[in-house]
Amino acid sequence: MRMREAWMRRIVRTLGVCLAALAVACGGDESEASGGGQTGSSSSGGEESSAESAAPDDGLQIQGLTGTLSQREIHGTLEPRINDFGRCFEHAAASRWREIVGGSVELAFHVHADGSVEWVYPRNSTIGDRSVELCLSERAARIRFPRPHGGEAEFNWSLSMDLEDDVREPFHWENDRVNDALTEHGPEVLSQCRPSGSSSFQVTVYVAPHGDVIGAGAASSDADGRSALDCIASAVRTWRMPDPGSYPAKVTFELR
Numbered sequence: 626m627r628m629r630e631a632w633m634r635r636i637v638r639t640l641g642v643c644l645a646a647l648a649v650a651c652g653g654d655e656s657e658a659s660g661g662g663q664t665g666s667s668s669s670g671g672e673e674s675s676a677e678s679a680a681p682d683d684g685l686q687i688q689g690l691t692g693t694l695s696q697r698e699i700h701g702t703l704e705p706r707i708n709d710f711g712r713c714f715e716h717a718a719a720s721r722w723r724e725i726v727g728g729s730v731e732l733a734f735h736v737h738a739d740g741s742v743e744w745v746y747p748r749n750s751t752i753g754d755r756s757v758e759l760c761l762s763e764r765a766a767r768i769r770f771p772r773p774h775g776g777e778a779e780f781n782w783s784l785s786m787d788l789e790d791d792v793r794e795p796f797h798w799e800n801d802r803v804n805d806a807l808t809e810h811g812p813e814v815l816s817q818c819r820p821s822g823s824s825s826f827q828v829t830v831y832v833a834p835h836g837d838v839i840g841a842g843a844a845s846s847d848a849d850g851r852s853a854l855d856c857i858a859s860a861v862r863t864w865r866m867p868d869p870g871s872y873p874a875k876v877t878f879e880l881r
Contacts, residue, residue, distance in 0.1 A: 633643060691776030692738065698771045705854045706768065713760035714786055714830040717763060722831065722873055723791045723837055728752045729785035732765055733848065736778045740770045746851035747844040748781060751877050753829035754840045755858035796869055798876035803830075806864045811880055814860045824850025825881035826857055839873065 717726040728751035735743045745765045747758050761784075788794060800807075819826075824847050831840040841861040843854045857880065866874075 644875045652669075654741070669760065671684045680705075692773030692778040693775060694736065694770060694773050694778050694780060700769060700779065701816040706764070709764055710761055710784060713757050713764065716756055716760060717754045717840070724842065725788065725795050725831065725873060725875075726752065726754050727786040727788045728829065729783060730758060730761060730763065730844070733781050734765070734779060735848070736770050736773055736780075738773060738777050739774045742766045742768060742770070743777075743849065744848060746848065746854065747842075748828055748846070749844050750844040751829045752786070752843045753875060753877075754832050755842045755855065758842050758844070759855070761816065767823075772869050775871045793821075794873065794875075796872065798874060800878040802874075803866055803878055805863065806866055806877060807880075810860070810864055814857060815880055818853040818856035818860060818862055819850060820849060824853070825876060825879060826850060826853070828861055828880055829875065829877040830861055830864075830866070832869050832876065833869055834869060834873070836866045836868045838862050838864055838866060842873050 714726065717723045729749075730747050730752050731749040732745050733748040734745045737743050742765065745762050747762065750758055752758055824845050826846070827844040828841050830838050833839045838861060841858045842859075843857045845851050845854060866876075
């Protein structure tokens with residue numbers, strides 16, 4: 626119970642900051658993003674639903690394919706799910722080193738005209754744990770948004786998870802530290818995992834003492850590559866990396 630409460634404090638604190646930052650980036654008022662907007666309800670299973678009526682138009686819109694969702698509609702739908710997203714970090718695969726799992730993720734959404742989610746996947750991620758990224762995507766896919774104005778919509782939404790104050794961060798490596806492994810294994814992984822197309826992938830890994838990869842996550846540059854993420858993360862978990870010494874290291878690199 627104590628561990629669960631710690632994880633929830635981390636996600637609640639950092640997610641609120643990311644939502645406010647998104648509103649500012651879209652030209653909005655930070656106080657509006659952190660306090661205003663709709664509140665929705667969530668269920669423990671099945672399809673989640675947000676308020677049926679759309680929030681008043683606040684002038685902030687995320688441009689989609691043919692439709693739009695306002696910043697208030699997005700914020701009002703996602704904010705009530707903060708705790709649900711936070712629970713995903715309890716399932717980090719690297720159990721011995723679970724406390725060092727953190728980072729940021731940008732989820733790309735495609736929302737149908739009826740408000741249901743067609744797909745969602747990590748477009749950028751430094752979480753470094755595919756089980757967490759998959760959990761976030763699966764829970765996000767069950768959310769129902771207000772109906773976009775004018776048709777289907779696409780948008781990106783970010784959240785982050787800080788480490789606890791008393792947890793030592795892993796060593797942060799520059800990506801050139803893993804050039805040998807990338808040169809040796811990268812082309813084969815892309816050949817096996819990447820669908821036809823030119824998708825590139827952002828990969829983050831945790832490297833334990835002696836060079837074992839204890840956690841790997843992946844993000845795709847576009848929707849075409851989202852089906853490859855499990856394959857890529859699984860393959861990278863088998864790589865042998867340089868020895869970081871007595872404490873794990875973390876590194877983010879590109880597969881293209």
